[in-house]
Amino acid sequence: MAAGDVSPLFADRAGAVLGDEGVLHFGDPVREQRRLAVGGAVVPRDDRAVIEVAGPDRLTWLDSITSQAVSTLAAGESTELLVLDPQGRVEHAAGVVDDGASTWLLVDAGDAAGLAKWLTMMRFRSRVEVAVRDDLAVLAFFQxxxxxxxxxxxxxxxxxxxxxxxxxxxxxxxxxxxxxxAPDHPGADYAWAEAVVERAALGGLDDVEPAGLLAAEALRIAAWRPRWSREVDERAIPHEYDWLRTAVHLNKGCYRGQETVAKVHNLGHPPRRLAMLHLDGSDSVLPEPGSAVRMSGADDASAEVGRISSSALHHELGPIALAVLARRVPGDAALEIEVDGTRIAAAQEVIVPADAGATAEVPRLTRLSRRPLAEPPAR
Known part of the structure; x- marks a missing residue:
């Protein structure tokens, strides 16, 4: 399903409010969020799409061109992968599950056509077939x-x-x-699952309690979970989002962008870092993605230190956001976001620390100028 299409079943439910990507909510987004969090509701993910990769070479082929080790992925096992450019920047992202005959990629709908095209171009002599499956829908829930x-x-x-x-x-x-x-990573409680359902079978789910996309986004942001359609821009590298947790295998074979991944992780630091912001002020005012983040009290537009990537109203935390900040921003710095002429104060919760990276223990060689001079030979 292309972005902007909506499942007829859930769109016809009472109270359904539609957005560009699907049903935003069904009349009470906060209640829907609470029900979703305890596993009592299902989200129609019209903002997600399904790509099928079939053929006997599919797993070894995907292993060779993406960031994740999938060559031995068992049937029914799930993982996640990224496609990087030669400079290590994120181009595509996908959830992965194999069924023994095909590998299924669950992707943000806006990325489906681009990823499918790139995969098709990369087939060469590999025995694989790539197809976007418009006959399939995605429903999400907590397990x-x-x-x-x-x-x-x-x-x-x-x-x-x-x-x-x-x-x-x-x-x-x-x-x-x-x-x-963080001693207690909020992702530990993020028991998220996405099911692929035939559109013809959706009529049998008339009695399932629905939740909208706003509920799903709020819980994702609270779990510090990055997403291609929200956090990724033309500069993004996986280290900036702590995406090495689940989408990158640091010990697998060579793939495009691996050199940058290894250099930043072992010897350098990512230039930016993801943070969660707790927003002050009215619950009804949320910054849009792309809103500038500035140091508190700064009036100069050049004082911008980052951008909002996602925002939501959480049922317990209140207004929250994910922001991509410059690495130089102190973790305890007070921040502000301007929304419709109103300045919203923001307190950080550090996700990626400023000293992330440089993990290799590379021995330091003594500079020649600092070595003790050798004794002159005896005459």
Whole structure:
């Protein structure tokens, strides 16, 4: 489904309010968020799309061209990958689940056509076929409650394995690395799952309680979870978002952009860092993505230190946002965002610390000028 299309089933529900990407809410976004958080509601993800990669070479091929080690991915196992450019910048992102015959990529809808085109161009002699599956829809939920049970009954399984992607964000995956120093990472409770459902089967879910995209976004932001369509820009490298946790395998073979990944992680620091902001002021005022972040009290436009990437009203935390900040911004600095002429104060919660990277223990060689002079030979 292209961005902007909406599932007829959920759009027809009472109170449905539509946005550019789907149903924003069904009349009470805060209540929907609470129900979603405990597994009692399902989100129609019209802002997500499904790409099928079929063929016997699919896993080794994807392993060779993306950031994740997927060559031995078992049927039903979930992971996440990034496609990087030669300079290590993020071009595409996808959730991954394999069913033993095809690999299924769950992507933001705005990225589906671009990623499918790039994958098709990269086939060369590999025995793979790439297709955007417009006949399939994505429904999302938190695991472990009645909503999951109802959706699972309708999940597509063309090759005998239910197509449910379990978001790996709850923990650092094999080969990954976490920059966040938070003792209790909020992602540990983010038991998010996305199910692939045939559109023809959606009619059997009339009694499932829905939640809108606003509820899903608020819970994602609170979990510090980056997203391609929100956080990624033309400068993005995965280190800036702590995306090495789940989307990059640091010990796998060579792939495009790997040199930058290794250099920044081992020897350097990412130039920017993701932070969560707790926003002061009226709950009804939220900064739009792209809003400038400045140091508190700064009047000069040149004092901009970052940009808002996502914002939402959380049912417990109140107004929150994710922002991409310059590395030089102190972690305890007071910040401000200007919205419609009103300055909103913002307190940081550090996700990626300023000293992230430079993890390798490279021995320092003594400079020649500092070496002791050798004794002159005896005469």
């Amino acid at each position: 472990g409650a009645e909503a999951q049970e109802r959706v699972i009954a309708a999940v597509a399984g063309p090759n005998g394995v239910p197509l449910v992607w379990i978001d790996p964000w709850r923990q650092v995956t094999a080969g990954g690395w976490q920059y966040s120093a």
